Amino acid sequence: MTNIKDLAKRAGVSVTTVSRVLNHHPYVSEAKRIKVERAIDETGYLQNMNAVHLSKGKTNVIGVILPFLDHPYFAQVLIGISEKAQAKGQTLMLFPTNYDAEKEQEALLMLRQKQLDGVIVCSRVTPLHVLEDYVQYGPIVLLEQRKSDQFSSVFVDHQDVFNQALEYLYQKGHRNIGYTIYRRNGTHSKVREETYRAFLARHDLPFNKDYCFDGALYLEDSIDVLTKLMKLEPSPTALLITSDQVAAGFLIHAKAFGLTIPEECAVIGLNDEPIAKALKLTTIHIPLKAMGEALLDQVLSPHRENRPFDITLIERQTV
Amino acid sequence: MTNIKDLAKRAGVSVTTVSRVLNHHPYVSEAKRIKVERAIDETGYLQNMNAVHLSKGKTNVIGVILPFLDHPYFAQVLIGISEKAQAKGQTLMLFPTNYDAEKEQEALLMLRQKQLDGVIVCSRVTPLHVLEDYVQYGPIVLLEQRKSDQFSSVFVDHQDVFNQALEYLYQKGHRNIGYTIYRRNGTHSKVREETYRAFLARHDLPFNKDYCFDGALYLEDSIDVLTKLMKLEPSPTALLITSDQVAAGFLIHAKAFGLTIPEECAVIGLNDEPIAKALKLTTIHIPLKAMGEALLDQVLSPHRENRPFDITLIERQTV
Numbered sequence: 001m002t003n004i005k006d007l008a009k010r011a012g013v014s015v016t017t018v019s020r021v022l023n024h025h026p027y028v029s030e031a032k033r034i035k036v037e038r039a040i041d042e043t044g045y046l047q048n049m050n051a052v053h054l055s056k057g058k059t060n061v062i063g064v065i066l067p068f069l070d071h072p073y074f075a076q077v078l079i080g081i082s083e084k085a086q087a088k089g090q091t092l093m094l095f096p097t098n099y100d101a102e103k104e105q106e107a108l109l110m111l112r113q114k115q116l117d118g119v120i121v122c123s124r125v126t127p128l129h130v131l132e133d134y135v136q137y138g139p140i141v142l143l144e145q146r147k148s149d150q151f152s153s154v155f156v157d158h159q160d161v162f163n164q165a166l167e168y169l170y171q172k173g174h175r176n177i178g179y180t181i182y183r184r185n186g187t188h189s190k191v192r193e194e195t196y197r198a199f200l201a202r203h204d205l206p207f208n209k210d211y212c213f214d215g216a217l218y219l220e221d222s223i224d225v226l227t228k229l230m231k232l233e234p235s236p237t238a239l240l241i242t243s244d245q246v247a248a249g250f251l252i253h254a255k256a257f258g259l260t261i262p263e264e265c266a267v268i269g270l271n272d273e274p275i276a277k278a279l280k281l282t283t284i285h286i287p288l289k290a291m292g293e294a295l296l297d298q299v300l301s302p303h304r305e306n307r308p309f310d311i312t313l314i315e316r317q318t319v
Numbered sequence: 320m321t322n323i324k325d326l327a328k329r330a331g332v333s334v335t336t337v338s339r340v341l342n343h344h345p346y347v348s349e350a351k352r353i354k355v356e357r358a359i360d361e362t363g364y365l366q367n368m369n370a371v372h373l374s375k376g377k378t379n380v381i382g383v384i385l386p387f388l389d390h391p392y393f394a395q396v397l398i399g400i401s402e403k404a405q406a407k408g409q410t411l412m413l414f415p416t417n418y419d420a421e422k423e424q425e426a427l428l429m430l431r432q433k434q435l436d437g438v439i440v441c442s443r444v445t446p447l448h449v450l451e452d453y454v455q456y457g458p459i460v461l462l463e464q465r466k467s468d469q470f471s472s473v474f475v476d477h478q479d480v481f482n483q484a485l486e487y488l489y490q491k492g493h494r495n496i497g498y499t500i501y502r503r504n505g506t507h508s509k510v511r512e513e514t515y516r517a518f519l520a521r522h523d524l525p526f527n528k529d530y531c532f533d534g535a536l537y538l539e540d541s542i543d544v545l546t547k548l549m550k551l552e553p554s555p556t557a558l559l560i561t562s563d564q565v566a567a568g569f570l571i572h573a574k575a576f577g578l579t580i581p582e583e584c585a586v587i588g589l590n591d592e593p594i595a596k597a598l599k600l601t602t603i604h605i606p607l608k609a610m611g612e613a614l615l616d617q618v619l620s621p622h623r624e625n626r627p628f629d630i631t632l633i634e635r636q637t638v
Contacts (some may be wrong), residue, residue, distance in 0.1 A: 003425055003428075004421055004425060004428070005425065006352070006482060007428075014422075017330060019420070019421050019424060022424045022427065022449075023420060023424065023445065023446075023449055024426065024448070024449055040428070040431065040432070043432070053386060059408060069394055069397055069398045069401060070391065070394045070398055072389065075394060076389060076390055078388050079388045079389055079415065081389060082413050082415050083415070084423070085413075086414070086415075086425075091380060091410065091412045092411070092412065092413055093410045093411065094401050094404075095403050095405070096398065096405075096414070099336070101342060101353055102323060102334075102338050103405075105323065105338060105341045105342065106322055106405075108341065109322075109323070109341060110357065111324075113359070113362065120562070126342065127342075129343070130341075130342055130343055133343065142575060143527045149383070212516075218593065219593050219597055220593060220596070220597060249597055250597060252597050253597065274537065274538050275538060275594075278539060278568055278571050278572065279571060280537050305386070
């Protein structure tokens with residue numbers, strides 16, 4: 001794929017000059033304009049993307065499987081992927097799946113048919129053993145906590161996330177602590193439950209299955225969490241809400257449920273989205289954009305790597 | 320591009336069967352599995368995307384120019400574009416520009432070099448006369464209020480948006496009404512200012528240049544709006560905030576500025592994003608997803624069309 005820098009180099013002019021020619025800016029000499037136009041024509045002819053594909057067996061297209069385009073978590077990851085893709089001359093093909101297995105299969109099928117050079121899986125329902133069968137056709141990179149020599153992966157340590165958040169709430173005096181998830185069968189739901197149970201055991205606290213609230217991803221899902229929580233006896237005095245969107249909704253709607261935060265229920269979120277700062281939500285920062293960049297790097301890399309990223313607890317006013 | 324439906328048709332089996340084969344589901348007969356595998360191999364060989372491109376002179380890749388991936392307005396539009404692209408077997412190449420003209424030029428350059436079949440422009444800094452020069456290379460569709468025989472366009476009537484919102488505030492007794500925009504030189508800023516001035520003239524109200532607040536797009540931009548507003552004398556008693564994100568931030572941060580809403584300042588937003596419902600924000604609904612679908616339809620259509628979409632004022636509790 002030819003970009004403006006390539007054209008500048010080929011024409012022997014500055015990037016600014018190329019940009020001016022493309023934009024019909026008046027202050028460009030005729031000589032330079034001709035050089036740039038010639039470079040455009042030559043590269044268009046010589047480097048026709050499709051011809052390049054056939055000769056190299058490469059498409060420079062990377063598939064991105066992600067469940068939702070309108071959730072800030074995935075939007076931040078996608079920004080990282082996209083900026084890095086631009087820098088590396090890669091096209092992104094988006095597969096927003098809404099967790100529909102068939103949509104995920106479309107991407108895997110295209111990988112198999114060499115219509116994609118690689119696939120980034122931001123979240124999935126397809127089982128791991130199925131993905132393993134497709135690695136022979138091209139690299140598959142996972143945004144999940146996975147030590148594997150089949151896949152590269154980019155992740156934060158969800159055990160660490162849960163331990164930091166739960167111990168912080170414990171230190172603040174809480175003993176009835178609940179948490180939210182999106183999917184019971186989600187990729188990290190098991191490690192989260194195990195970490196939660198280990199935390200309880202460590203502090204000799206009882207397990208209460210109703211303290212895990214599922215189906216919580218979007219802002220409005222907080223109403224369901226609040227509805228369930230208000231019926232519990234004893235009700236949790238603190239919640240680890242694993243999506244700042246839901247935590248934000250929880251703060252916004254709590255008043256209507258007669259719940260004062262943090263006095264009656266402390267809240268710690270996850271991701272550190274802009275809304276978290278606005279609402280002074282205590283949360284855990286996840287470097288989503290940097291992780292997106294790493295996903296794109298990994299899908300282009302000949303080496304498989306499992307890359308952990310650091311997290312940071314951000315103390316604000318909801319605990 | 321081969322999809323699961325094509326494979327099912329070619330193999331003479333159901334879509335479910337293809338899906339099961341791809342997913343290694345046990346309940347598939349050996350005969351059917353072989354049929355599907357054969358269809359996959361055949362289509363992979365015969366319909367190799369790149370070979371198809373060269374023969375048809377088409378890439379089935381559509382460029383999408385949009386300033387930001389992490390703003391709910393553009394995310395909703397992109398969902399519509401993306402769902403329709405999947406249904407029509409089109410690949411999307413994303414150009415998140417942050418309003419950098421060079422990034423927009425990369426997309427136009429790729430259109431010129433036949434690396435894209437068409438370009439959807441969700442928002443831009445490149446002047447219209449420059450875009451007009453690129454229409455010869457392929458369709459360019461604009462998400463903006465534009466009657467043009469050069470471009471297809473998809474839009475809402477921004478004059479109508481402003482008139483409905485301003486007259487509604489006037490009916491509610493407001494006489495000092497301000498409004499926010501993102502860019503002073505933005506595509507719709509001029510029509511908005513003209514509509515605002517016409518509204519003032521119609522009701523014999525004075526124009527106050529400080530009542531237009533710019534730089535307002537993200538939630539946190541509301542702090543700047545609040546800071547400026549609190550210094551004004553007389554201060555507006557109502558604001559039309561042309562982004563629900565900023566309106567949400569305004570509601571959240573108002574208390575810290577000692578401002579009661581709607582008593583001391585009424586607020587009407589724009590877009591009807593999920594946060595608007597949560598915060599009971601009065602706003603104007605824009606059918607962004609449907610407009611995204613229309614953008615993709617138009618870029619594939621041989622006919623140029625300028626398609627207006629309807630708006631709806633949603634009364635909640637901030638006016």
